Amino acid sequence: MDAGASFEGTLDHQLDVRVLRFRSRPDSEEPALLALELVSAGRTHDALEIVDAALAADPDDVDLLLGCGVAAVRTGQLTFAQLVLTRAAKKAPEWAEPLRWLAMVLSMRGREERAAEVARRAIAAGATDDATRELVRRHERRVALDARLARFRDDPEHEEPALLAQALLDDDREAEALEVIATALGREEDADVLVVEARARRARHEDARAEDALRRAIALAPDWSEPARLLGTMLADRGALLEALPIVEHALARNLDDTTLVALLGRIEDQMREAGISRPELADAHLDDLLSTLDRIDPIGDETRRAIAPSEPVRKRTGWLPRIARRFFGMPDPSAPSARPIARA
Structure with a gap:
């Protein structure tokens, strides 16, 4: 023993x-x-x-x-x-310990307002623990959020709907977040609001509706990488790799310095390789976006471009896009071909 x-x-x-x-x-x-x-x-x-x-x-x-x-x-x-x-x-009444425990119990029973009141008394009596202070902060955030929601309901022009909906979502108030989103989208389609809607739908496991919201966001804001990253991740998670690939490539062509997109593209390519899926050619539209992006990057001159850019048929089939992103933004292995090339069609 x-x-x-x-x-x-x-x-x-x-x-x-x-x-x-x-x-x-x-x-x-x-x-x-x-x-x-x-x-x-x-x-x-x-x-x-x-x-x-x-x-x-x-x-x-x-x-x-x-x-x-x-x-x-x-x-x-x-x-x-x-x-x-x-x-x-x-x-x-001057001893903090009973008050501290009582505030915790009230919070556990869902009586947040009373819990915050007791927590304030505990702090005044000398309580210094983080949990008691967080009860007070959480209640103050909720009161402020309730006031913002009331203003929005009274006049939607008084609040930025995407920020309000995200704050409600962060507070686990999905139904109220979706209420704000529905009101905002009923007035005007907005990419920020649609991205928050996608997060709310994912929290409810409504993935089809989340994907639809992200596609609409991409259509409204094609240069914004966030909706493409979220949609690409969702599609990759469910194995829709050939659907995810062009979405992420398109976003990366417009945002070469986005390391999260580079990593996501690498993950998708790895999954395709493991599944034996051939990599399709990079779409002409994505190449146009890439060249337009390169034109906006000052250090890249004509001589450099000629040195790094292979012929069009080659660059369309060799993963040129992610390597360019790695080359100019400090990512590892900027130019060497992969030791495990993706199967070609």
Whole structure:
């Protein structure tokens, strides 16, 4: 038997002896201390038995009430925990511990406004833990968000709908985010709003509707890489590689410095290679976009372009696009052909 197991067995035996002694002679043990030690050892039901017995003798013992509340929280008895912690907080209003635990329980029971109020009292009494402060911050964010939503409902011109919808989505308020999105799109198609809609639809596992929103966003803002990255990722995740490839290539041709697109294209090519899927030729439209992008990059002159640009048939079939992106934006292996070339048609 290892030393850790032996020590735990000894500790359990010692606690057993103390519990039996308390049952026969309650004044032989400090009940609050024994209850907390039992909770620490994972014996919360025994802790509740000790606290209940002691409270019967002294209902106003704050240490006991706190110990009882902590034990109840650990066993998921939140209603009982709220009752005893409320009593403890009333008996010792200047002590932060009962208030801190009470705020936690109220939050766990979905009573956020009351939890924030109690958390503020705990902080005023000296609580410094991050969890208590976060309860207050989360409530303040929710109040501010409620005010923004109310303004939007009153007059949509008062709020930027994409930012508001994203804030609601970040707060797990998907239904209200979609309400804002529907109102905004009913007034005017907007790429930012459509991207947020796609995130909301994905959170609801409505992938077909998410993909549709991203396609519409790409049509509205073809130079913006975010909707293409999201759509390309979704398509690659479900194995639609030949559908994902041109979307990502097209976006990369317009955004050569986007390292996330370069990485995504590499992932798609790897998946195609593993599946034995032939790589189609790079579309002429993508080549035009690429050359237009290169024209906007000052360091690339005609001589450099001639040195790096193969003939059109070659560049359409050799993954020229991602290598150009790697060459000019510090990515590794800028020009060497892959050791594992993609199967060609």
